[in-house]
Amino acid sequence: MTAFEVHYGQLVGLVIxxxxxxxxxxxxxxxxxxxxxxxxxxxxETGDTAMTLAQARRAxxxxxxxxxxxxxxADALTGRLEALGIEVHSDKKKGAPPLTxxxxxxxxx
Numbered sequence: 001m002t003a004f005e006v007h008y009g010q011l012v013g014l015v016i017x018x019x020x021x022x023x024x025x026x027x028x029x030x031x032x033x034x035x036x037x038x039x040x041x042x043x044x045e046t047g048d049t050a051m052t053l054a055q056a057r058r059a060x061x062x063x064x065x066x067x068x069x070x071x072x073x074a075d076a077l078t079g080r081l082e083a084l085g086i087e088v089h090s091d092k093k094k095g096a097p098p099l100t101x102x103x104x105x106x107x108x109x
Contacts, residue, residue: 005086005093006087006088006089006104007047007090007091007092007093008074008078008088008090009047009050010046010047010104011047011074011078011088012051012070012074013044013045013046013047013051014047014104014105015070015073015077016044016045016059016063017045019063019070020045023063025062027042030059034059034062048092053067056070077104081104
């Protein structure tokens with residue numbers, strides 16, 4: 001086991017969050033568009049809750065990017081993390097120490 005572990009949903013959420021912030025969309029506005037509470041949307045962005053394909057499509061359209069681009073960027077992040085020796089799991093592992101978005105960004109810069 002490596003010192004850090006991350007699951008793929010976190011990377012998808014990180015891509016979406018980055019795009020949302022680049023566009024200057026506040027989280028409450030994004031949550032409203034997604035017909036969710038702010039806390040519910042936050043859990044999707046952090047990967048604490050799995051995003052459905054329908055949610056990903058709706059978010060992608062609002063963020064003016066193809067769903068495939070979200071996946072491509074998450075895959076690119078996966079490759080960069082794996083090159084650093086960090087395991088990227090398909091699913092959230094119970095009991096795995098959380099790797100926050102801030103720590104992920106620090107590792108990738």
